[in-house]
Amino acid sequence: MKFHCVDAAALHQAGEQLAASLCAGDVVLLEGGLGAGKTTFAQGIARGLGVTEAVTSPTYAIVNEYMSGRLPLFHVDVYRLEAADELVSAGIAELVGESGVWLVEWASRFPGAWPESSLEVRIREVGEGRVVEVLGR
Numbered sequence: 164m165k166f167h168c169v170d171a172a173a174l175h176q177a178g179e180q181l182a183a184s185l186c187a188g189d190v191v192l193l194e195g196g197l198g199a200g201k202t203t204f205a206q207g208i209a210r211g212l213g214v215t216e217a218v219t220s221p222t223y224a225i226v227n228e229y230m231s232g233r234l235p236l237f238h239v240d241v242y243r244l245e246a247a248d249e250l251v252s253a254g255i256a257e258l259v260g261e262s263g264v265w266l267v268e269w270a271s272r273f274p275g276a277w278p279e280s281s282l283e284v285r286i287r288e289v290g291e292g293r294v295v296e297v298l299g300r
């Protein structure tokens with residue numbers, strides 16, 4: 164799947180569309196530099212799952228949980244982690260891919276930490292907008 168998103172609202176819509184096909188246990192690795200739109204896309208997925216709470220960046224919390232949608236949603240940002248063993252101490256290494264949908268920002272910092280079957284979403288800036296590619300790993 165490939166989406167051309169002219170603005171943040173279009174990126175939300177792309178996330179909503181992907182959400183429709185997500186199942187419990189799915190892990191979605193969100194790739195793209197700072198400000199690419201990973202959190203914006205995650206907000207679209209949350210909306211598509213029917214999450215009613217406001218979805219904010221988990222950069223400081225590391226993982227935010229949302230239980231109000233059709234599936235539990237775990238939104239992870241590993242930007243601030245320095246070593247893979249912090250994924251273990253945060254409980255993420257053990258839980259990722261269990262019950263619910265997992266979204267991981269900056270997953271490529273710890274390439275070996277995610278299930279083989281994860282989906283990858285690559286977001287890149289193109290002119291004023293963004294191109295989003297959804298790939299199976």
Ligand SMILES: Nc1ncnc2c1ncn2[C@@H]1O[C@H](COP(=O)(O)OP(=O)(O)O)[C@@H](O)[C@H]1O
Nearest residue numbers: 168169170171197198199200201202203292293
């Ligand atoms: N399709 C788009 N075109 C232009 N700007 C966008 C688009 N999507 C998102 N943005 C803007 O880019 C920024 C992305 O921020 P954010 O989603 O927090 O990125 P990340 O989580 O990748 O660091 C936001 O300011 C948002 O409004």
Ligand SMILES: [Mg+2]
Nearest residue numbers: 201202220268
């Ligand atoms: Mg972010």
